[in-house]
Amino acid sequence: MPHILSVEDDAEISRLVGRYLRAADFRVSMLPDGRKIERALEDGRVDLILLDLMLPGEDGLSLCRRLRTHSSVPIIMVTAKSDEFDRIVGLEMGADDYLSKPFNPRELLARIRAVLRRASAATPIADRARYLAFSGWRIDCLVRELKDPNGTRIVLTGAEFGLLQVLCERAGRVLSREQLLDLTQGRSIDSLGRSIDVLISRLRRKIERDPHDPGIIKTVRSGGYLFAAKVEAS
Template identity: 40%
Template sequence: MSVNTILMIDDDVELTELVSQYLQTNGFEVHYSHHGRDIDTLIATHQPDVIVLDLMLPDIDGLTICKSIRADFSGAIIMLTALGDDIDEVTGLEVGADDYLAKPVKPRVLLAHIRAQLRRQSQLQLTHQETSIWCCHDTVKLDTGSRSVESHGQEVILSSAEFDLLVLLAKHAGNTVTRESLHEQIFRLPYDGIDRSIDLRISRIRKKLGDDPKLPSLIKTVRNVGYLLAR
């Protein structure tokens, strides 16, 4: 049985050691660093399945790191922050984070989110039997094998969570998918009615596909229900 690898980047030494020990006790291989330097080397060396990334680091901020690695790193990125401002969450998700937790975070809560991200990745890999999915009036092509997207023949770079969300919508193209259903399938956690993660990802996908946010034609918002992707 393979062991999932976690890479934790956080300058809080006490928290890092506590969380690392807890995750190791629960069967994970854990590596960590207290600064953001050499992030590419750390990823290449340890090949993590999930990166837990602090927003505030002494040398380089987590948002910059997330943005720099997102295109090449296909695993999940969970961002941590001690700040309570919503703009930090919005920005974190927009640069490609898959999940977001406020500090101080309890180890068992972080563990639940890590497992949810791993289940999401595993489940989507098992269910992606088809090679290509066409949608949006046959202008958008999703390749579930290579996890790539093309719009009008041009490559579109999506984060892992954005790709998974678009696949879910594409599988039900022409039909409304509720926000609750999308949230539960992406995060494997109950929807609390407040979390904006799905909405932020939809906004990000629209932007990347060139869909007009004020009058979208590709991903339509069904008020108080969810979203509908054009066939």
């Protein structure tokens, strides 16, 4: 049973999150501020920290940066501020994901599961590349941004971005629709139940020179899809 440590100063939210996550088969410990966080980490195995940004005493950003100096435990930042700036700073401080209040509890659950799945994968989270580049295009996985070869921002929906990232990270491999659905689930709540084919055609329209004769995302007959461009990670 994965152990989640929730650092949250609002007692009511803390209680409700605990109750909700326990119902979803997690073990949950709670702290009202960041003072005892180190001891909690030493006391027992912690699989993930839910860290509120605005805490009494040391704030979430500085806690996150401090934790990152000696621990690679996955961190999801939760904050009642939703400025773009906060999100980027939070992720750059070493958080694995970012959720702004008010959040949908089901999305919180999905994010927790996705981060835990990534953490248990062979590659440690810290080693994952932030930037992926292909055919002049550039993906910033941290702030979820795509730029074309001229440096122009291309807006993708969350589901499209998740699918592109999954394809990119597994370039050169044929992925079936079932595999893609499985890999993208949990990354973004709105990809659930969406046809992979629709997402692929929308992606092609945005990144392919000729969407009817795709050169980057190729269809493999009776197999699925293949990311054909060469990907460089940095």
